[in-house]
Amino acid sequence: MTTNEVPSGAIVVGVDGSTASQAALHWAVREATLRDLWVHVLHATDAAPWLTADYAREPRAVDPVISAALRDVRRRVPGLVATWSEPLGSPIPALIDASRIADTIVVGGRGAGAISSAVKGSIAVQVGAQARCPVVVVRAPLVARAVDAAVAVGVDDNRQMDLVLAYAFAEASRRGVPLVAVHAWQQDPGAYVSGLPMWAEGEDGFRQERELLRRCLNGWVERFPEVEVRRRTLRTGAVEALVRQSEDACLLVVGTRGGHELGGLLFGSVSQRVLRHAYCPVVLVHAPRGTSIGIADHSAVTA
Structure with missing residues (x-):
């Protein structure tokens, strides 16, 4: 050997x-x-x-x-x-x-x-x-995608999201394809006892989650003006949202956290199910615990 x-x-x-x-x-x-x-x-x-x-x-x-x-x-x-x-x-x-x-x-x-x-x-x-x-x-078999198939990225408010977005934007730019930014959320169970109508609670929730996605993408859209960004705010589970977007994507980018602990979009059984059911290659972008890569560090991330 x-x-x-x-x-x-x-x-x-x-x-x-x-x-x-x-x-x-x-x-x-x-x-x-x-x-x-x-x-x-x-x-x-x-x-x-x-x-x-x-x-x-x-x-x-x-x-x-x-x-x-x-x-x-x-x-x-x-x-x-x-x-x-x-x-x-x-x-x-x-x-x-x-x-x-x-x-x-x-x-x-x-x-x-x-x-x-x-x-x-x-x-x-x-x-x-x-x-x-x-x-x-x-996963096998590796299914051929359309030449303009998008890169999909799972987005949440995790502190390491800059690292994940740096990878996803760079891949979309390099391939000359759109980037689909997916943010999944589920309604607060407290809505059932808040006294507010369910439709009102849902509308407010959507506004908050759309704003969260906008804040996460802030700066990256300006840094990569050549990348068409498609925002998807979905009221559903993370696994369902990510797997659904992977059907037409060339790549699905998600984040992990170091030290054997998975956080954010990949946590416990969620990670297993995403990897098992995704229809395209899945990229696990690792960030050691306690670190965060900012926009100013983007060149180091994508070099």
């Missing part, structure tokens, strides 16, 4: 030979081509107890899964620079470690190998919560 170094700023894709990991690889190749980045193929293999670190560093034949993935890359984009590594052990720590210098981590949402089995055990949530870069989860 060979453990080549992950190149700084590369798109790292976890593969295991499954249909899901092939979909992830194809998405990673297209993204790398669009952004002029390298692709790094990572295939983690279970380590036998008697294997040593020295053994892992010994030159060996390239694993068939890696070989097939590299052939696929060369066939799709002959000039794309592709590197690879085959670390021992679980893919979760390997991907988290790679995220420290990677631009993006990409994994498949289903499959039968090391990567896919971990996905079923919430690899996307674990890596997304701990990674130091965005994590993209691609």
Whole structure:
């Protein structure tokens, strides 16, 4: 087995030979081509107890899964620079470690190998919560979208929303497509006992939530005048709203919070259901707890 170094700023894709990991690889190749980045193929293999670190560093034949993935890359984009590594052990720590210098981590949402089995055990949530870069989860099959399919982004009043919006606006600008900003809310149960008519409570709620969405987008619309922004304020659950918008989107961007804790739009079972039911690739934008990226820092976020 060979453990080549992950190149700084590369798109790292976890593969295991499954249909899901092939979909992830194809998405990673297209993204790398669009952004002029390298692709790094990572295939983690279970380590036998008697294997040593020295053994892992010994030159060996390239694993068939890696070989097939590299052939696929060369066939799709002959000039794309592709590197690879085959670390021992679980893919979760390997991907988290790679995220420290990677631009993006990409994994498949289903499959039968090391990567896919971990996905079923919430690899996307674990890596997304701990990674130091965005994590993209691609479900199989990867359905082709219209060339003008929008980027969708889930918006709430979380303190890290600037980081999520920075990624979403940059992707929409880079692809030359609209951005659909989705804010979901549900009526306060207290409305039933407030004494106000339900229609009045609902109207007031809509106004407040539209204003919240406007404040969240304030500054980003001006910074990206070339991006057409479509606002969606929906009185429904977050999962239903995000999944609905993903039907026609090329990408769905949502935020996570570090330290194994997911907040805002992705919290507990919500994250699992979004990843399981979304119709397009989902980007988990990670922000370490206690940090916030402002508009002035946007160039650092999207570089």
